[in-house]
Amino acid sequence: xxxxxxxxxxxxxxxxxxxxxxxxxxxxxxxxxxxxxxxxxxxxxxxxxxxxxxxxxxxxxxxxxxxxxxxxxxxxxxxxxxxxxxxxxxxxxxxxxxxxxxxxxxxxxx
Amino acid sequence: xxxxxxxxxxxxxxxxxxxxxxxxxxxxxxxxxxxxxxxxxxxxxxxxxxxxxxxxxxxxxxxxxxxxxxxxxxxxxxxxxxxxxxxxxxxxxxxxxxxxxxxxxxxxxxxxxx
Numbered sequence: 001x002x003x004x005x006x007x008x009x010x011x012x013x014x015x016x017x018x019x020x021x022x023x024x025x026x027x028x029x030x031x032x033x034x035x036x037x038x039x040x041x042x043x044x045x046x047x048x049x050x051x052x053x054x055x056x057x058x059x060x061x062x063x064x065x066x067x068x069x070x071x072x073x074x075x076x077x078x079x080x081x082x083x084x085x086x087x088x089x090x091x092x093x094x095x096x097x098x099x100x101x102x103x104x105x106x107x108x109x110x
Numbered sequence: 111x112x113x114x115x116x117x118x119x120x121x122x123x124x125x126x127x128x129x130x131x132x133x134x135x136x137x138x139x140x141x142x143x144x145x146x147x148x149x150x151x152x153x154x155x156x157x158x159x160x161x162x163x164x165x166x167x168x169x170x171x172x173x174x175x176x177x178x179x180x181x182x183x184x185x186x187x188x189x190x191x192x193x194x195x196x197x198x199x200x201x202x203x204x205x206x207x208x209x210x211x212x213x214x215x216x217x218x219x220x221x222x223x224x
Contacts, residue, residue, distance in 0.1 A: 004152075032210045043201060043215035044153065051210075088152055092209050097166060098143075102152035 003027060004101035006089050009058040012107045019102050023089030025068065030091040033065055035074045038086045038103065048074060079108045111134045112136070114216035116202050123192055131187040131219045135204030143213060144177055145201040158209065159185060185201050192208065192223045 005024045013019040021035075032051050036044040050056045050063040050072065062075040072091075076083055086103040093099055123129050125198040135142050144156040156169045160180045170176070174192075189196055199218040205211035220224040 006152075024202055045215065046212050049210070049212075089154075090153075097158065097169060097208065098146075098153075098155050100153040100155070 002101075003099045004089055004091065005091060006101035006104050007086075008102055009017070009105040010107050011104055013079050013107055015081060015108055015110050017079055017080060019079045019083065019106055019108070021076075021087050021089075023070070023074075023101055024070055025089075025091050025099075027091065027093060028067075028070065030067075030093065030101040032092040033063070033072045034090045034092075034098070035061075035072075036100075038088060038091065040085070042080065044088055054101040071094045076106075079106045081110055084108045114202055114204050114214055115220050116216040117202075118219060119217065120220045121199075122224065124224050126191055126216030128188065129188045129192055129221065130198050131189075131202075131221070133185045133187070133204075133216060135183065135185070135202070136214055137183075138184060138206070139204035139214075140156065140207050141205045141209065141211065141213075142179060143203045143205075144185070144187050146171075146196045147201060147218075148200045150152060156187070160208075171203055189221075193222075194223045197223045 035048040037047050038044040045065040048063040050065045056063045059075045064073045086105045090102045116131045118169045142159040145153045160181050177187045202216045203213040204211045204213045
């Protein structure tokens with residue numbers, strides 16, 4: 001079992017709709033979770049971090065964490081073509097390592 | 111202010127040669143990270159520095175890989191006797207203090223081993 005599982009996609013969503021990205025992880029003691037966005041040929045950039053169960057909202061982005069189910073998701077409301085990118089889920093293992101999933105490629109169709 | 115810089119941006123080398131990749135973090139950032147990203151893959155964590163110290167080197171793929179950081183600033187990732195499977199983009203990131211602070215990534219070094 002991979003430490004972080006993400007659907008590689010591609011996930012196609014019409015413009016204006018809600019894009020839902022999902023991630024499951026195997027480490028039960030993880031405390032910190034992150035979503036990164038990576039445009040093609042570019043470096044990743046952090047878009048959301050979440051540390052406690054529940055929802056965390058930032059503009060059009062909402063991260064949802066369920067530690068009991070070892071599940072974290074990212075919702076993008078009112079999807080825009082500029083949201084088309086690969087989204088990487090990650091968690092911190094202890095204080096010294098980040099573990100990343102392989103990423104989900106998202107395409108927003110105008 | 112200046113972001114994370116990496117050099118060279120591209121490196122083509124022959125199998126068996128040694129290469130050095132450089133990372134210059136954001137000024138004032140005490141934490142520095144090295145990652146590797148192979149084509150179409152996620153990020154593979156290699157090593158993390160807090161100041162000049164690397165608490166955990168277990169992410170380095172083999173003993174051909176080493177990294178150092180001096181003066182709490184510039185870091186060098188060295189790959190000895192390169193192999194074709196070392197071909198990847200090597201990304202460096204820095205954060206203010208800890209692993210859970212926002213990491214800012216450099217543009218990466220694309221390494222091709224022929």
